[in-house]
Amino acid sequence: MRLVMFEAGGKTSPGVLSADEAGIVSLGDIANSLVDIIDGGPDMLAKVNAVHSLATSIPFAHARILAPVMPRRNIICVGKNYYEHAKEFHSSGFDSSAGKDAIPDCPIIFSKASTTVIGPGDAVPASADPTRTVDYEVELAVIIGKRCKNVAKAQAYDQVFGYMIVNDVTSRHLQSRHKQWFLGKNLDGFCPMGPWLVTADEVGDVTKLRVTAEINGEKRQDALVKDLIFDIPKLIETITSVMTLLPGDIIATGTPAGVGIGFNPPKFLVPGDRMRLEISGLGVLENVVV
Numbered sequence: 001m002r003l004v005m006f007e008a009g010g011k012t013s014p015g016v017l018s019a020d021e022a023g024i025v026s027l028g029d030i031a032n033s034l035v036d037i038i039d040g041g042p043d044m045l046a047k048v049n050a051v052h053s054l055a056t057s058i059p060f061a062h063a064r065i066l067a068p069v070m071p072r073r074n075i076i077c078v079g080k081n082y083y084e085h086a087k088e089f090h091s092s093g094f095d096s097s098a099g100k101d102a103i104p105d106c107p108i109i110f111s112k113a114s115t116t117v118i119g120p121g122d123a124v125p126a127s128a129d130p131t132r133t134v135d136y137e138v139e140l141a142v143i144i145g146k147r148c149k150n151v152a153k154a155q156a157y158d159q160v161f162g163y164m165i166v167n168d169v170t171s172r173h174l175q176s177r178h179k180q181w182f183l184g185k186n187l188d189g190f191c192p193m194g195p196w197l198v199t200a201d202e203v204g205d206v207t208k209l210r211v212t213a214e215i216n217g218e219k220r221q222d223a224l225v226k227d228l229i230f231d232i233p234k235l236i237e238t239i240t241s242v243m244t245l246l247p248g249d250i251i252a253t254g255t256p257a258g259v260g261i262g263f264n265p266p267k268f269l270v271p272g273d274r275m276r277l278e279i280s281g282l283g284v285l286e287n288v289v290v
């Protein structure tokens with residue numbers, strides 16, 4: 001299923017794409033948000049299936065798609081998790097993280113606050129960055145389905161509810177200047193996500209998905225999820241060896257090569273730029289820069 005949050009007629013509701021993908025079937029009578037649906041487990045998914053098959057859909061033209069998941073706490077993010085991106089970042093002069101090595105020995109984990117979240121079509125306020133070094137990062141995001149701790153790699157996919165696209169928008173100068181990445185990753189509006197959350201059963205083998213980004217029609221990023229340095233089971237094992245993950249938690253798994261600082265000179269985002277991020281099977285996430 002492809003699950004969304006949407007606004008129609010002044011009301012915000014969760015929904016599911018209709019079988020013909022021509023519109024949205026509202027789930028507003030059974031839940032207030034997609035996090036409610038994730039929390040509800042198999043019983044809730046049975047209700048979603050019943051509504052999905054019986055209710056009529058709202059045409060896309062009558063609805064506004066919002067960010068699928070408003071996280072209850074920070075989004076967990078992974079840095080330098082594709083080989084070619086780790087090398088381009090290391091040689092860009094903006095990498096304060098790594099000492100002398102481009103490729104990390106262990107996953108680099110940081111977070112983005114929920115106040116960074118915006119939806120498909122929303123404007124990314126790059127002008128809020130006083131250093132004018134804003135960059136894009138297309139990423140596969142994993143949405144956790146169950147409360148879990150100390151998960152072994154072999155059980156990791158059992159904890160996954162679904163997947164979506166995240167754009168880990170970053171101020172490179174703030175990321176570098178403050179050593180820890182937190183400030184550079186946490187400007188308001190610097191985490192577009194969506195357009196929908198696709199359940200894990202529909203995605204199948206996630207390692208086959210292709211992750212791409214175009215800026216103003218120019219292809220910049222293009223990789224396969226199988227190219228991750230630390231794969232999804234390793235990430236879940238590593239994170240849950242330390243902390244409990246909760247239903248609705250989001251893990252952004254890292255970005256491939258081709259970000260703005262991979263070019264010489266860097267190609268930073270400026271107002272008017274159009275970002276088109278796509279992951280096969282997960283839709284297209286478009287945002288304009290202001």
Ligand code: MG
Nearest residue numbers: 137168254255
């Ligand atoms: Mg990132």
